[in-house]
Amino acid sequence: MDYFLELFCSGLTRGSIYALIALGYTMVYGIIQLINFAHGEIYMIGAFVALIVAGVLTIYGFSGFSILILAMLIAMIYAAAYGYTLEKIAYQPLRNAPRLSPLISAIGASLFLQNYVLLAQTPDFLPFPQLVPDFAFMEPIAHIIGSSELVILVTSAISMVALTLLIKYTRMGKAMRATQQDMVMARLVGINVDRVISVTFIIGSVLAAIGGVLVGSYIGQINFYIGFMAGVKAFTAAVLGGIGNIPGAALGGLVLGLAESMAAGYISSAYEDVFAFGVLVLILILRPAGLLGKAVKQKV
Amino acid sequence: MADAPRKLLEVRELTMDFGGLRAVDSVTLEVCENEIVALIGPNGAGKTTFFNCVTGIYKPTRGEIMVHPPGGQSRKINGFKPNRVTEMGMARTFQNIRLFQNMTVLENVMIGRHCRTRTSILGAIMRSPGVTREERETIDRAYALLEKVGLVDFADEFAKNLPYGAQRRLEIARAMATDPFLLLLDEPAAGMNPQETRELDELIVRIGKEEGIAILLIEHDMKLVMNISDRIYVMEYGKKIAKGTPQEIRSNPKVIEAYLGEGEEDA
Amino acid sequence: MMASMKRSILVALWFVFLTFPLMVVRVNTLKNTVEWRWLNMVWVFVGAFVLHNLWRWALDKRQKSRKKAELEDGAEADLHIGQRLLQEPKLYRPFLLGLAVVALLFPWVLDVYQVNIMVLALIFVVLGLGLNITVGLAGLLDLGYVAFFAVGAYSYALINQHFPALGFWSCLPIGGLIGAFFGIVLGFPILRLRGDYLAIVTLGFGSIAKIVIENWEEFTSGAKGIANIPRPGLFGIDMSIEGATIYTYYLMVLMVLFTIFVTNRLKDSRIGRAWMALREDEIACVAMGVDMARTKLSAYALGAFWAGAVGVMFAARNTYINPNSFTFMESAIVLSIVVLGGMGSIVGVIIAALVLILMPEYLRAFADYRMLVFGAVMVLMMIFRPQGLIANVRKTYAYRRAERGENHG
Numbered sequence: 001m002d003y004f005l006e007l008f009c010s011g012l013t014r015g016s017i018y019a020l021i022a023l024g025y026t027m028v029y030g031i032i033q034l035i036n037f038a039h040g041e042i043y044m045i046g047a048f049v050a051l052i053v054a055g056v057l058t059i060y061g062f063s064g065f066s067i068l069i070l071a072m073l074i075a076m077i078y079a080a081a082y083g084y085t086l087e088k089i090a091y092q093p094l095r096n097a098p099r100l101s102p103l104i105s106a107i108g109a110s111l112f113l114q115n116y117v118l119l120a121q122t123p124d125f126l127p128f129p130q131l132v133p134d135f136a137f138m139e140p141i142a143h144i145i146g147s148s149e150l151v152i153l154v155t156s157a158i159s160m161v162a163l164t165l166l167i168k169y170t171r172m173g174k175a176m177r178a179t180q181q182d183m184v185m186a187r188l189v190g191i192n193v194d195r196v197i198s199v200t201f202i203i204g205s206v207l208a209a210i211g212g213v214l215v216g217s218y219i220g221q222i223n224f225y226i227g228f229m230a231g232v233k234a235f236t237a238a239v240l241g242g243i244g245n246i247p248g249a250a251l252g253g254l255v256l257g258l259a260e261s262m263a264a265g266y267i268s269s270a271y272e273d274v275f276a277f278g279v280l281v282l283i284l285i286l287r288p289a290g291l292l293g294k295a296v297k298q299k300v
Numbered sequence: 301m302a303d304a305p306r307k308l309l310e311v312r313e314l315t316m317d318f319g320g321l322r323a324v325d326s327v328t329l330e331v332c333e334n335e336i337v338a339l340i341g342p343n344g345a346g347k348t349t350f351f352n353c354v355t356g357i358y359k360p361t362r363g364e365i366m367v368h369p370p371g372g373q374s375r376k377i378n379g380f381k382p383n384r385v386t387e388m389g390m391a392r393t394f395q396n397i398r399l400f401q402n403m404t405v406l407e408n409v410m411i412g413r414h415c416r417t418r419t420s421i422l423g424a425i426m427r428s429p430g431v432t433r434e435e436r437e438t439i440d441r442a443y444a445l446l447e448k449v450g451l452v453d454f455a456d457e458f459a460k461n462l463p464y465g466a467q468r469r470l471e472i473a474r475a476m477a478t479d480p481f482l483l484l485l486d487e488p489a490a491g492m493n494p495q496e497t498r499e500l501d502e503l504i505v506r507i508g509k510e511e512g513i514a515i516l517l518i519e520h521d522m523k524l525v526m527n528i529s530d531r532i533y534v535m536e537y538g539k540k541i542a543k544g545t546p547q548e549i550r551s552n553p554k555v556i557e558a559y560l561g562e563g564e565e566d567a
Numbered sequence: 568m569m570a571s572m573k574r575s576i577l578v579a580l581w582f583v584f585l586t587f588p589l590m591v592v593r594v595n596t597l598k599n600t601v602e603w604r605w606l607n608m609v610w611v612f613v614g615a616f617v618l619h620n621l622w623r624w625a626l627d628k629r630q631k632s633r634k635k636a637e638l639e640d641g642a643e644a645d646l647h648i649g650q651r652l653l654q655e656p657k658l659y660r661p662f663l664l665g666l667a668v669v670a671l672l673f674p675w676v677l678d679v680y681q682v683n684i685m686v687l688a689l690i691f692v693v694l695g696l697g698l699n700i701t702v703g704l705a706g707l708l709d710l711g712y713v714a715f716f717a718v719g720a721y722s723y724a725l726i727n728q729h730f731p732a733l734g735f736w737s738c739l740p741i742g743g744l745i746g747a748f749f750g751i752v753l754g755f756p757i758l759r760l761r762g763d764y765l766a767i768v769t770l771g772f773g774s775i776a777k778i779v780i781e782n783w784e785e786f787t788s789g790a791k792g793i794a795n796i797p798r799p800g801l802f803g804i805d806m807s808i809e810g811a812t813i814y815t816y817y818l819m820v821l822m823v824l825f826t827i828f829v830t831n832r833l834k835d836s837r838i839g840r841a842w843m844a845l846r847e848d849e850i851a852c853v854a855m856g857v858d859m860a861r862t863k864l865s866a867y868a869l870g871a872f873w874a875g876a877v878g879v880m881f882a883a884r885n886t887y888i889n890p891n892s893f894t895f896m897e898s899a900i901v902l903s904i905v906v907l908g909g910m911g912s913i914v915g916v917i918i919a920a921l922v923l924i925l926m927p928e929y930l931r932a933f934a935d936y937r938m939l940v941f942g943a944v945m946v947l948m949m950i951f952r953p954q955g956l957i958a959n960v961r962k963t964y965a966y967r968r969a970e971r972g973e974n975h976g
């Protein structure tokens with residue numbers, strides 16, 4: 001039973017990270033129908049910035065929660081900046097291009113960012129400092145759920161609630177929903193669509209950075225390539241939930257995380273990544289609209 | 301009109317739903333040999349959706365689409381893929397022009413011959429005399445059609461570089477290349493100037509009357525419709541609200557209320 | 568002028584900010600030391616300033632050429648030098664002749680090492696031409712193309728282990744056919760997917776293939792790979808390594824020629840036109856009577872065929888294979904070859920393959936930046952020259968007015 005609970009908790013943890021990253025995919029896809037292939041790289045850059053900030057702060061004598069908070073904040077700011085710049089360079093000039101052009105551009109951007117970090121930092125794995133301390137009150141159940149896992153669950157939950165509120169109640173949220181429904185119409189009624197797109201990228205990037213920092217601290221090491229698998233899995237989660245659908249991304253992330261964790265725990269972990277890809281392929285083939293999405297017919 | 305004319309297309313109670321929206325609601329329509337039939341109605345009436353159902357692009361929710369090809373077997377074509385429908389002999393054009401932009405004008409028409417030619421992958425690699433002959437025939441037929449629509453001089457241009465009106469005519473030539481017995485034209489005059497529309501008018505009549513290809517036509521240009529159609533169907537909010545000869549339609553109060561009043565102005 | 572200067576400076580400062588933590592700071596979390604590389608900051612500033620000006624200039628130019636194209640209403644805006652070279656027999660005949668001489672003499676002038684690299688480049692030429700069928704002509708973005716390459720390589724390695732009697736020459740077509748078979752099997756379920764989803768699913772297939780090869784030890788020897796794969800044979804004659812390499816080189820040249828011949832014929836045929844129509848507009852294509860399933864599958868299968876066949880070559884050249892030769896990176900390289908060369912353009916793809924594979928080998932300094940540059944190339948090509956270095960020129964046909972048939976309807 002404990003084993004199951006442990007798997008369940010680690011599944012939830014993974015799942016909430018997938019969900020955090022998946023939100024970025026889903027929001028961008030919802031608005032400009034682009035698979036932002038470089039989104040995983042933003043997540044990776046978030047983790048790297050946090051690592052660097054944490055490293056510098058440790059050396060200069062900071063400790064405890066102040067490191068976590070500062071590293072997280074700066075990582076979020078940088079991820080936002082990278083996401084914004086990425087969109088301006090690689091996607092905005094391709095607004096009216098054939099559909100595959102921005103996707104190829106996205107793949108290029110992803111390769112570029114990976115290798116940029118490889119060259120600027122290191123090709124090796126870097127040990128990531130443990131930013132989350134082990135809480136004393138977690139002691140009795142530490143064999144089932146660790147402190148880091150708890151922090152991940154709580155932080156992701158808060159982030160998602162915040163996102164939901166933002167989209168539901170703010171002016172920008174309304175503009176985002178309008179743009180998602182019909183970009184041309186939104187532009188006609190005076191919404192600055194380019195700004196909405198920028199903000200979408202920024203929000204998605206911030207969420208990805210949160211995920212990156214939490215994962216780095218949880219797993220304990222990062223390298224320039226972690227964004228690729230995380231990106232694919234998060235995209236799987238987004239598709240699973242129904243791409244373009246925000247609660248769907250959260251649901252998809254949790255389902256995928258749990259399924260993966262169970263499969264790794266009870267079957268075999270060698271094929272863990274095949275599992276995610278398998279889910280992705282099956283969903284796209286069998287129910288491309290995802291769990292919560294509605295099937296739409298292309299207008300002719 | 302001595303004998304009862306032979307039916308080519310018979311659509312019965314066709315219905316198409318998109319989620320909660322009933323875009324086409326129980327529409328019955330037929331087209332006979334040598335006929336030019338128009339389908340009119342305000343924007344959003346469901347005309348294009350009707351075409352999409354008939355040509356296999358959407359699978360209708362309900363209803364029956366019967367095709368009686370001349371010299372062929374009658375068939376119910378619900379659920380047929382678009383290419384099967386085209387192979388049976390019904391070809392269409394699109395309201396929002398859908399040419400193969402980065403192919404030449406001639407190649408666009410040659411695609412229309414695809415379903416009437418046989419060259420396989422191996423054949424294309426080997427290029428036997430038979431294949432070369434078929435290719436030559438394809439080219440000749442494509443040129444002949446370009447001549448018909450007046451685009452021979454543009455044969456080697458990319459389709460995307462054609463002026464708007466020419467693109468519409470190219471769509472017609474491409475559809476004609478599939479050897480249809482029924483041609484479905486979706487707003488062929490949209491965006492054309494009066495001169496171009498007049499030429500189109502002649503072209504359609506020539507295709508319909510001289511070559512004996514039946515035509516089902518969606519069009520907003522009332523003058524064109526009244527000029528060339530034998531019969532007219534009127535749709536509104538997915539429903540068929542009237543049918544008859546141009547005279548009957550002109551004086552049908554329902555139609556006047558629904559459509560003609562505003563339609564004549566923006567035509 | 569002043570304003571644009573100010574803008575460039577602002578942009579440069581923005582990039583200084585952006586790259587600061589990654590380019591300037593480097594921490595060693597084990598030894599607790601920080602390295603500050605302030606000089607990088609200067610480079611970023613200067614680089615960003617220059618690049619921003621170039622970027623604006625290029626965007627301006629793009630804008631203008633689009634306007635011009637609209638005004639001139641279709642007149643071919645600019646026939647690229649490359650295209651002119653290709654269209655004028657007087658120009659390209661001597662060019663081809665020269666190329667042939669170079670290709671023939673190449674192994675006799677340079678050493679084995681260089682020849683071996685050239686073989687690799689030619690392998691990528693074939694891969695590029697194969698993927699060009701799927702992506703360039705049919706418009707099906709395949710991000711897992713390397714899987715078929717792996718299938719071919721492993722087919723040869725495994726067939727050789729279990730049925731050594733078959734030999735290289737039977738394995739070459741078998742590898743191709745197995746590749747094509749996988750192309751059809753994998754292509755079948757994804758026929759209905761939209762372009763971008765299809766890309767992601769093929770990425771999945773590619774990754775799954777690699778993971779399976781890595782983990783299915785009994786069958787594929789897993790991560791340690793398969794060694795002692797025989798080189799191509801020549802009537803059982805024993806050859807020195809040099810001899811075998813040169814022989815492989817000539818085989819590769821022949822294979823490239825054969826690939827060019829086949830793809831060229833397909834391109835301007837009923838089949839090739841259907842592929843292109845599918846790429847241009849799927850709905851219009853099926854509405855004009857083209858069978859979508861058949862057309863897509865044939866494009867998939869043919870692309871995969873070349874990958875499989877050249878995979879056999881690859882295994883024979885290396886005499887050793889392991890899963891690491893078949894990662895997403897290889898798929899990305901082949902894709903950038905197609906993108907850089909020009910989708911659908913055979914000459915473009917050949918040039919791009921040679922440039923992208925040979926450049927890092929000869930410019931060692933460049934080697935580290937290889938993937939960085941490939942990534943940038945993909946982005947920049949999409950923005951500034953989506954048709955590739957050498958745009959695909961469409962064949963034109965003569966009009967035979969007298970003989971046209973008028974009997975239809």
Ligand SMILES: Nc1ncnc2c1ncn2[C@@H]1O[C@H](COP(=O)(O)OP(=O)(O)O)[C@@H](O)[C@H]1O
Nearest residue numbers: 297298299318323342343344345346347348349
């Ligand atoms: N693929 C689709 N999904 C949802 N609604 C659609 C789709 N295609 C058409 N509609 C709706 O069906 C109605 C009829 O559209 P259409 O057939 O294009 O009208 P018409 O051609 O007569 O102007 C419209 O309300 C339109 O919005």
Ligand SMILES: [Mg+2]
Nearest residue numbers: 347348349395
């Ligand atoms: Mg319409």
